[in-house]
Amino acid sequence: MTTHADQTTPFVPRFDAPESQGRKLAIICSKGNLDMAYPGLILANAALGEGVETHLFFTFWGFDMINKKTSGDLKFTMLGNTATHLPQGLGGIPGMTHLATSQMKKAIADLDVPEVPEFLDQIVGSGGHLWACRMSADMQHLTEVDLRDDVEGIISASDFIELTEGAQLLFI
């Protein structure tokens, strides 16, 4: 057994170390598949739990994650996904996407990981910022009323780049 050198000063974790202050993370969510929604959500949640200022930018198919109509209804398909290691033909059978989606949702729920809308609630509750891409909104003819109320704005790509100055960036 070793003893910490300086007995007069307790050895305490460095939770608020100055070198970790001011860290920012930007995550660009461009996919609308159930399986591709989670990486961004899990990393955003983890970053917020570490005190990192976190911004999510939803673009193209990623809009399905914040569109009130689709957010709770993302799907997983075997088609084009060789990582299922099943014959691709199976994925084309009617009902297979529904089955694959149900199974994935169950596996996620079994880990006590929330569904997409509730996960976004948690991220916003943790101080995360949600932004929507202007061009995607225009392409899909969507406005603020179609999106979650906690989306802070529909902004241009340049505005997002500007507001995430100095951030680390993930594209998903």
Added chain:
Amino acid sequence: MPTTTIAGQAVEVNDEGFLTRPDQWSDDLGTELARLIGIELTADHWKLLHFLRDDFAHQGETATLRRVSTQTGTPIKSLFDLFPGKPAKKMAYVAGLPKPKGCV
């Protein structure tokens, strides 16, 4: 395992400073651990800390932030207000438990 002296008591800690023996913890020690990381404990803090202790005793692992929130009915935002910055780790530290392993 290194030891450090907190509130006059020698406790075993890991290389990050987290207590490694949950049985060395007490409410008094928790108060001092909180003070060392700049938190003054209120009844709201204690409710969460006692949940964490109790849950660890039953589950054998530290509750994640989501589990603390859903099981105690505390909004995530309040957890961030009570244990600012890194709530899951700070809560675990003050409760004398290992930091949570779960991702969510």
